[in-house]
Structure formats: structure tokens, C-alpha cells
Amino acid sequence: MNRSITKEELVKAQSPKPNCAHVTITKTAPLSFRALMVIYFCIVLVPYGLGLASQHVSYRGWYTELVSILSMAGFAMMLVQFFLSGRLEGVSSKTGVDNGMLLHRKVGEMLALLFLLHPLLIVLPRFWLSSSFAVDNLVLLFTEPLTSTGFYAWSLMIVWVLMAMFKDKLNMSYEGWRVSHGIGAIAIAILATDHVITIGRHGHYDEWLDWFWIALCTAAVSALVYTYFIRPRQFSKKPFKIVSCEKAGISDWYLTIEKDGDFEFEFEAGQFVWINTSGNPYDRSEHPFSIATCPTTLPRISFIIRALGDYTSNLDRLKVGQTAYLDGPHGIFTLTGRKANGIALIAGGAGVGPIMGILRQLRDMGDTRPIRLIYGNQSFDQMVLQDEIKAMSESNTMDFEQMLVLTQPPEIFKGHKGVMDRTILEKVFCTTDRNEWDYYLCGPEVMVKAVEKTMKNMEIPQHRIIFEKLGF
Numbered sequence: 001m002n003r004s005i006t007k008e009e010l011v012k013a014q015s016p017k018p019n020c021a022h023v024t025i026t027k028t029a030p031l032s033f034r035a036l037m038v039i040y041f042c043i044v045l046v047p048y049g050l051g052l053a054s055q056h057v058s059y060r061g062w063y064t065e066l067v068s069i070l071s072m073a074g075f076a077m078m079l080v081q082f083f084l085s086g087r088l089e090g091v092s093s094k095t096g097v098d099n100g101m102l103l104h105r106k107v108g109e110m111l112a113l114l115f116l117l118h119p120l121l122i123v124l125p126r127f128w129l130s131s132s133f134a135v136d137n138l139v140l141l142f143t144e145p146l147t148s149t150g151f152y153a154w155s156l157m158i159v160w161v162l163m164a165m166f167k168d169k170l171n172m173s174y175e176g177w178r179v180s181h182g183i184g185a186i187a188i189a190i191l192a193t194d195h196v197i198t199i200g201r202h203g204h205y206d207e208w209l210d211w212f213w214i215a216l217c218t219a220a221v222s223a224l225v226y227t228y229f230i231r232p233r234q235f236s237k238k239p240f241k242i243v244s245c246e247k248a249g250i251s252d253w254y255l256t257i258e259k260d261g262d263f264e265f266e267f268e269a270g271q272f273v274w275i276n277t278s279g280n281p282y283d284r285s286e287h288p289f290s291i292a293t294c295p296t297t298l299p300r301i302s303f304i305i306r307a308l309g310d311y312t313s314n315l316d317r318l319k320v321g322q323t324a325y326l327d328g329p330h331g332i333f334t335l336t337g338r339k340a341n342g343i344a345l346i347a348g349g350a351g352v353g354p355i356m357g358i359l360r361q362l363r364d365m366g367d368t369r370p371i372r373l374i375y376g377n378q379s380f381d382q383m384v385l386q387d388e389i390k391a392m393s394e395s396n397t398m399d400f401e402q403m404l405v406l407t408q409p410p411e412i413f414k415g416h417k418g419v420m421d422r423t424i425l426e427k428v429f430c431t432t433d434r435n436e437w438d439y440y441l442c443g444p445e446v447m448v449k450a451v452e453k454t455m456k457n458m459e460i461p462q463h464r465i466i467f468e469k470l471g472f
Ligand SMILES: Cc1cc2nc3c(=O)[nH]c(=O)nc-3n(C[C@H](O)[C@H](O)[C@H](O)COP(=O)(O)OP(=O)(O)OC[C@H]3O[C@@H](n4cnc5c(N)ncnc54)[C@H](O)[C@@H]3O)c2cc1C
Pocket: 097, 168, 174, 175, 272, 285, 286, 287, 288, 289, 290, 291, 303, 304, 305, 306, 307, 308, 309, 310, 311, 312, 313, 350, 351, 353, 354, 468, 469, 470, 471, 472
């Protein structure tokens, strides 16, 4: 699959040739993170607005109103988290998976703070009266039976957020962590709902508002049940089977699967799926991988997978004909709905998977715009699909060039040595209209963050940068 390429091939393709033919695929583009935040905070303030509309509540002083806003918005944020799991296509097609997951993470951190402060904010004014009275009140909040569900939700929430923040440091499998994350979320949601509708003075306005919270909690828990029980049932009716799994470069696999039956499966180049090869559609051991092919190869699709951990290092155990269940496609790392003068593709390591999908799509669409690929790895023998990429750069029908970047290059290497810094980006994307190009960036989280920052420093407009991080 991979072969050594010559010095000439390595140093090829340094100067982009502008060509401004436009290709537009129409479909709504996802929201920017900023727009998403604005909409999100409007949504989580709705319950407080509903509370204000209640006939039974009059103005209770600025401090109580502030605590009410924080408590009700915090509780709504907690329940809305269930819809930002990255699995509900209706939501992630609007937010984008990365933005949705980023929001999920940031909100999780905010929730830890809001939950931690909640009892303290309630007793704080009492410190003005008497500190011993306030401390007694605080102790009461944590010990009296009436607030017990609130106390359990509060304690669990802190453990739950800490587990999420330090999941990589925990000595537990990703699957184990995900199951505990889901179960913990359900327990906290139910306990906190009980607290809000029984004692929570700051969210407890009217009976109909209680029903609103119960309905929201039910919808949130149902979203999780839908993801883990109903969707797998749907996917079990659309099985794929393993066609081949070969080594591509020293660090990656090239996995190909195909539809095992006559059913509809549509995707766009650059999207990803969750693959479950356990044989049981309900099994939680599933992994997200980006599709490295484009729809023209259906019923077959392929993936470039870096051997990193337990699952990805042992893909040679997969047997030809073995069943694979797919949850997807997901994601908005696609050409959809965008108009650009040129296409910049920037891939680090296994990030070349969705980038290859997009490149193949551009080739198969006969796209004549300039396309430039910067592809980085540590060593040259990690580079994959160089024959195919070289054929594209030699093709008369494509205006395509590749630049390789290596941190540990061989002696003969004349490409860019080091990381994807501003020097290489300026060199490859040097046309006067570069701010009218679209920049597709995919790789490990650190690399994506660093390159995105460099592109911002180069004043490439934010809306031109489309990225996918290979991790949540
Ligand atoms: C949207 C997306 C697309 C991806 N596309 C690709 C791709 O095309 N090619 C590729 O090589 N890798 C891709 N990845 C990364 C890939 O999913 C992980 O490398 C893989 O799941 C690691 O599994 P493991 O058991 O071998 O490693 P582990 O050692 O168990 O995990 C290594 C790290 O991978 C992440 N991870 C592990 N399991 C999961 C899981 N079930 N769900 C989410 N993250 C997990 C965690 O951050 C973990 O710390 C993608 C990730 C995401 C989020």
C-alpha cells in the first residue's frame, strides 16, 4: 500500500497555481461556535423566563433573582448536555460535532462551578446576619432529609465532572468511562429534578413549571436511551462486513468494509462513523473513525486508522466477512454548502483519513480549483497512499500539489522539516486570494489547535477554517 518515494517527489509542489473556478454544493452550513453559544444561552434562560411569567411570583430582590437565574440556567444546562453528546444527528448537523462537543465540555466545567456554588450562594446573605447562623444553615442544607436528593446530585456532579476532566489520567478504558458518564448523568438528572420540584425554591414557581422540568428531564434521559438502545437496533438492520485490513505505512491500517445487504447508506466525504466490530450492536465498544473514501466507492468504504491503543493496535484480528455495525455518518467536515476559490487540506497523522475522502471527492467531481495538501507525520514511513496522491498531482485534470512535513526526516528529505508552522503555511498558501480559500484541518487535538492559532495569526478568516480533531 505504501512505498518509498523519490527525492524529486518529496520536494515537488511548492508553488500554488491559482485557478478560481467555483464549485458549490448547497446545504446549510453549521453554526459558528459564537453563534452557537448565543443560541445556547438563550435556550437555557427560557425556564427562568417561564418562571417570571408565573402568576404567583413577584420580584424578590436582585440577589434572589440572580441566584434563581444561575440555578435555573444551571439546571437547564445540565439537562441540555444530554442533547450535545455528538450522537443526535439533528443537533450535530446544526452545531457541528466538534463545536457541539466543545460546548459540551465547556458547559460541563461551568456546571461543576455552578453546582459547587449553589448551596453557598443560597446561604451567603445569611453571613451578613451571623456567620454561625449561616454555617448552621449550610450544614442543614447538606444534612436534612428534605434536601437529600439535592445533596446527592451535588456530590455526584462534582465527582462526575472531575472524572470527565481527568478521564485520560484515570486507569479505566474509554468505554468504561463512557458508560459511567452516561449512568452518572442519568442519576444526577433524576436526583436534581426531584430536588428542584420538591424543595428547590429558586426553580420552584408553579406546578406547570414542575411539569416542564419533568418533561425536560424525561426528554434528556430519552435522548440517551435512544442513542444507546434504539439507534443500535436501527443499525443492526444495516450491517457492513469487513473486506480487508492492511498495513498502510508503519503506523496506520487501511480498513475496508462493505454493505452486507441491500439498504440505503449515504454519506459525504469527510464525515465519520462509529464502528462496532464486537458482533453485538448494543455493545458499547465502538470507535469513531473518519471515512477516507468518497461516495463513488459505495457499497465499499475505507478508513485510515492509526494504531494507538487497545483497539486500534489489534485491527489485524478482524476477520474478512466479520460484521461491523456503523452509527453514522456524522460530522460537518465536508465540502457541503461552501464556496471557495481554492481548497487547502492540512492533515496531521491519521487526520489524512477524512482529508483523503475530500481529496478523492474533489478528484471524482472533476474540480478544477487549486487544491494544496500539507501532510505531516513524524517519519516518512508513516506517510500513506503516496502513489495515489502522486497520481493526482501529475494528473492533467487536477490543479493539485502536495507538501510533506516531517519532524524526523531522512537525510534526502527536501520537504519541510519540523512542525506545521507559519513558514510552511505561508509558503504553500501564498496566493493573493488565500482568504477566499477554504482550509480543511484534521489531526490530533494539539496539532489542530496549534495550526488553527497560526492561521488566525495569518489573518485567515475564522469562517474559512473547517477543522476536525481526532478525539473528544
Ligand atoms: C470524530 C473523530 C474521528 C476520528 N477519526 C479517526 C480516523 O479516521 N483515524 C484514526 O486513526 N483515528 C480517528 N479518531 C480517533 C480514534 O477514534 C481513536 O484513536 C480510537 O478510538 C482509539 O481507540 P483505542 O482503543 O485503540 O485507543 P485507546 O488507548 O483506548 O484510546 C486513545 C484515545 O482515543 C480516544 N478514544 C478511545 N476510544 C474512543 C471512543 N470509543 N470514542 C472516542 N474516542 C475514543 C480517547 O481520547 C483516548 O484517550 C477519530 C476520533 C474522532 C473523535
